[in-house]
Amino acid sequence: MKNKLLPLSITFIFIIIFIVFYKGLKDTNVYTPESKINNEVPSLVVDLFDTGKTVNTKDIFQSDKFYLLNIWSSWCVPCKEEHPILMELRNNDRLKVIGMNYKDNKDNAKNFLEKLGNPYEKIIFDSKGTIAIEWGAYGVPESFLIYNNVIIRKYIGPLNKVSVEEIKSYIK
C-alpha cells in the first residue's frame, strides 16, 4: 500500500503542476490594474486649466448628472485619435465632458485644442501627474464615467466605437 501511495501522489502533484503551467501559457503577462469602479470621486483641490482658479473636484461633479472625465495630453498620440469621439460626445445633452490635462506644456495644450476643437466643459490642470494617481489612473488617455459622484465605468486607452455605444447606453 505504501509503495503504491508514493508514485500516485507524485503523479498527482505533476498533473496539478502541468495544469497550472498550461493555463499560465494562455494568460497575458501584461497586467492591467483592477478597474476600481463604484468608488466615490476623490475630493481634491485642483487648478483649472484656463482660469488658474482652484476648485474642489466635488464641486465640478454634481450629483444626478453624467460626467465623462478624460485624461489627455498634447504629446499623447492616442489622444488625437480619440478626440473626434469626444467632440461627438460633447453634443450629447445628458453628458458633460471634463478634461484633465496630464503633465503637459500649457501652450502646446492650447494649440492642441485650437487645432482639434475643445470638447471639455472644464479642464483640470495636472502638471505633476499626481491628481491622476488620486483617480487610480496610470497613463493617457484614460476616461471615467461618473454618475452621482460615483465612478461607474473606467476606460483605459483611447475611446472607440464600442465604448461610445456603452456610454450612450448608460446615459439613456
Place this chain on the structure above:
Amino acid sequence: MKILKLFLIIFLIFSINALKADNEVIKNKITKNLRCLICQGQSVYDSDSEFANSLKIVVDNKINEGLSEKQIYSYFQSKYGEWILYDPLFNKNTYFLWLLPLLIFFIGGAIIFNKFVKKQK
C-alpha cells in the same frame, strides 16, 4: 552668547538634514517595493517613466503628511490593487501565499525527523 547661537544654528541645520535623510531612506524603501505599471518588471524606484516619476512625488507628499509606510502601501493598494506591491500585505487573500512556505518547511522537517528517528531505532 554668540557662540551659543552659532551652536544652536549648526545643531538645527544638522537635525533638519538628518530628518531629510531619514525621509529619503523611507521613500527609497517604499518606491523599491512599488511596481511600475507602465514598465512592468521594474520597480518605481528603478523606472523613469512619467507614471513612476509622479508616483515618487506622491510618496514624498504622503511621507510629509505623516503617513506611515503601511498606510502608504494601503493607499496605493486601494488605487491600483494588490499587484502594485512587490511584497503583498498579510491579509485574508494572502494567508496561503505567506504561510505555504512555512507549512512546507514544517512538513519537510517532520518527514526528515521521522526518518532520522526511525533509522536511529
